[in-house]
Every structure is written in C-alpha cells, then in structure tokens.
Amino acid sequence: MFTERLEFPTALTFLVSPHKRHSTATHQLNPFSTVLFQAIFSYLQQRKSSQNMESQIDFFEWLEPDVALKILTCLDDAADLVRASSVSRYWQNIVVSNGLSKKLCMRTFPQLATITRVVEPSHDNSRETERDHRVYASLSRAFTTFPLANCIANPVSASSSDRYPAESIINTMVPMNSFLRRGSYWSSRGSDDPETPETLVYNLTASFCVITEINLHPFQDLYDPGFPVYSSGFVRFRMGHPKSWRELNYDFIEAQECADDKFIWTYTSPVYPVAQENLLQRFKLPEPVVCIGGYLQIELLGRVQKACDDKYYICVAHVQAMGRKLSPAFSVEFSEPPNDVSLKYDAKEFGSLLSTGGSVSRAKPSLRIAKKSGVLG
Missing domain, CATH: 2.60.120.260 (Galactose-binding domain-like)
Structure with missing residues (x-):
C-alpha cells in the first residue's frame, strides 16, 4: 500500500517486467500499463490545480472500481497480480473480494475446477475470499518455484x-x-x-x-x-x-x-x-x-x-x-x-x-x- 510521500516512480516499478527494469532498451510494460499511466497523468494534472490535496493518498483510488477490475483481470501472470495488489490497499481489496487469484489459477489450470472446497487449518476463522486469495496465490507460486x-x-x-x-x-x-x-x-x-x-x-x-x-x-x-x-x-x-x-x-x-x-x-x-x-x-x-x-x-x-x-x-x-x-x-x-x-x-x-x-x-x-x-x- 502507499504511505506518506511515496514517490510515483517507485510505486510504478512493478509495472515493468523485473528483468527489464535496468535495461537500456525501451521498457516493455504489462498490458494494463497504458491505462494506468493515463489515469495517473490525469491525476497529476488535477493535482496541479488543487491547493488542498493531501500527501497521504492511495492514488489508485482515482480509478473507478469497475475500471480497476478490468485492468487487473487483464493480468495473466500470478506474480504480477500479487505485486499489483501489494502496492495498493484499494487494489488488494479488489483482487481479494473478486477472487482474482483463484480465477487466474482456474484459467491457467482448468483441472482445478474439480476442487469443491478449500481447507486452511491455520486460518479456520478467516473469510472465504481472504482464504481463497492466500491459498491460490501461494499455489500459483508453487507451480513455478517448486523443484522439477x-x-x-x-x-x-x-x-x-x-x-x-x-x-x-x-x-x-x-x-x-x-x-x-x-x-x-x-x-x-x-x-x-x-x-x-x-x-x-x-x-x-x-x-x-x-x-x-x-x-x-x-x-x-x-x-x-x-x-x-x-x-x-x-x-x-x-x-x-x-x-x-x-x-x-x-x-x-x-x-x-x-x-x-x-x-x-x-x-x-x-x-x-x-x-x-x-x-x-x-x-x-x-x-x-x-x-x-x-x-x-x-x-x-x-x-x-x-x-x-x-x-x-x-x-x-x-x-x-x-x-x-x-x-x-x-x-x-x-x-x-x-x-x-x-x-x-x-x-x-x-x-x-x-x-x-x-x-x-x-x-x-x-x-x-x-x-x-x-x-x-
């Protein structure tokens, strides 16, 4: 999430693929980057004319929920989805409440559709959406990091x-x-x-x-x-x-x-x-x-x-x-x-x-x- 006086360039580094962030070549952005930059540019233009803008703000909230949801749904990499939800509490709420981690897992691995119930003994009292987010985000990571x-x-x-x-x-x-x-x-x-x-x-x-x-x-x-x-x-x-x-x-x-x-x-x-x-x-x-x-x-x-x-x-x-x-x-x-x-x-x-x-x-x-x-x- 964003905190006081967080610089925009730092906040947006997750948009660029990690192996390209330090490249001298033109950055190749994730699919939703163009929309994001347009929204942020609009925000900066309005900030110039505003005298009462506070420094403590999650500027991703300037995106309407349905627009943010469409952007996040475009992601086809679970790691990008986790990074996106980690930089903004607003986006994290959208990711969790809409079950985007689970949906991305299902889209990548259709065989998971046969699962009818998720059990996480260490979080028995957590909400279903929060539990599913933790489980499927971790599962996506296991698919690529566990040894072959x-x-x-x-x-x-x-x-x-x-x-x-x-x-x-x-x-x-x-x-x-x-x-x-x-x-x-x-x-x-x-x-x-x-x-x-x-x-x-x-x-x-x-x-x-x-x-x-x-x-x-x-x-x-x-x-x-x-x-x-x-x-x-x-x-x-x-x-x-x-x-x-x-x-x-x-x-x-x-x-x-x-x-x-x-x-x-x-x-x-x-x-x-x-x-x-x-x-x-x-x-x-x-x-x-x-x-x-x-x-x-x-x-x-x-x-x-x-x-x-x-x-x-x-x-x-x-x-x-x-x-x-x-x-x-x-x-x-x-x-x-x-x-x-x-x-x-x-x-x-x-x-x-x-x-x-x-x-x-x-x-x-x-x-x-x-x-x-x-x-x-």
Whole structure:
C-alpha cells in the first residue's frame, strides 16, 4: 500500500517486467500499463490545480472500481497480480473480494475446477475470499518455484506382459536399458495385429502434482538380428484419479490384470509420434497439467516391430513424468460419496519448502522399486 510521500516512480516499478527494469532498451510494460499511466497523468494534472490535496493518498483510488477490475483481470501472470495488489490497499481489496487469484489459477489450470472446497487449518476463522486469495496465490507460486523432478512413484498395472516377472512393468522404473547384462524393460504380449494398443498405469509421488512433460525410452534388443527397437508408433497420456480408492488395495501387477477401468481420466493429451530409436524421447505437454488424484496412464498406440515369432511387440525400457510435486504444502482429499474434492493448504510447510528450495530428503522411488523387484539385488 502507499504511505506518506511515496514517490510515483517507485510505486510504478512493478509495472515493468523485473528483468527489464535496468535495461537500456525501451521498457516493455504489462498490458494494463497504458491505462494506468493515463489515469495517473490525469491525476497529476488535477493535482496541479488543487491547493488542498493531501500527501497521504492511495492514488489508485482515482480509478473507478469497475475500471480497476478490468485492468487487473487483464493480468495473466500470478506474480504480477500479487505485486499489483501489494502496492495498493484499494487494489488488494479488489483482487481479494473478486477472487482474482483463484480465477487466474482456474484459467491457467482448468483441472482445478474439480476442487469443491478449500481447507486452511491455520486460518479456520478467516473469510472465504481472504482464504481463497492466500491459498491460490501461494499455489500459483508453487507451480513455478517448486523443484522439477520425476514424479513417478510406483507402477500400478500393464495391459499385458509377455514373460512375467522378467518383463514386468516394474522394470520401467530403472533408468537404464540393461543392468548386469540383463535386459531391463517391460514387454507386451505378441499380437498379429499391428494396431493393438497397450497401456501402462503409474502412481505419482503425490495426489497433487503439476506435470510438464512425459519421457519414454523404447527398448532395443541387442541380441536379436538387426538390433530391433520395439517402440510403439504413437503415444498418448492421461491423468486422473481412482473411481474408488478402496479398489486399489489390490496387486494388479502380480495378478497380471489391467486397471484402466478403475480410474476417471480428467486429462487426455494429444497423440505424439514415437521414433523407433533407442533413446529417451521427451514429450512436452502443450501446457503444464495439474494432476488431481495422482495417477498417470501411458497409452501406446500402434506396433512397428515384429519379433522372430512373426508377432508385433511393444517394449519400454524407462518412463518419466517430469513435474513439480506440490505436497506436503498442498494436498487433495476425495470423499466417497459425494465426489467432493478438498484442497488442503499448509502455510507452514509452504514456507519451509520455499526456504529449502522445495527439497525433501528421501530415497529415489525408482531405486526402491528396483530393489523390491530384485533388479538391484
């Protein structure tokens, strides 16, 4: 907010992108800057002719509420919205009372529309609008500042496995093509039809993550003539949550059963072509996606390589889901029934994660899985 004798140039520095404030080039202003400067110029003109103007004033109040709201609604960066609300109590009231932080979050991440309730234990008695502003402003910051990492924790199921457990989906957790001279990969069953799809389902490291890209490494068989790569022709990704959390207390991998119908997929990606090459291929999503529920499906479409038995196979050496784990600062809870989704915010954990760069000391999930499966002994 403004205080006595605050200089205009200082107050307006937030309008210029931080990395351009000290540039010798012409400043590129945020979209609402032109309107603001026009309003401020008008204010200065009137101030010249006024003899009774006090120095203590929040000059943003010279903008009508509907005009200020239109200006603030033009912002498409949560950091700009926070900065704008911090320099003026008048603007802060507009941001909070109109739920602009929440609306911007929803506009950027449509998946958040499934959240029906926000819980903040440390502020149980605060007004709903104030609570939502704190939570969604902090969430917007977490989307960009929490560390980027592989968010896959455990495999859940494969639509088929050729030789279980030697060619289990568990092998895809290990980031290497082979280990101790043994192939480390998942293989589908053979099919006469090259259009037969396959799916792999994984549990993510938290029920609340933002995923930016998914990486896939097709397997190359160095023992077959020609060293064939058993990639799929295309790939598509889905994210979502279980229909019933109770139904997941079952080992689909051991039973060699597909769990695809146990989930509600709330996001489906475009279809990406897969190169028939022995390398980690990166598939960047069009926009970062908030996964509410913590489950990922990789759908492998089309087969391109036959084995010596004249059947088509798909084999995957390794998968990654790169993104930001939002817990323990944020978590989601599902109720059965009704299908309410609660977003829980822990301000203390949020502050702690920011101060430590979001790092959490623990063993890598992929190594734990590999040890459990016997790949690492």
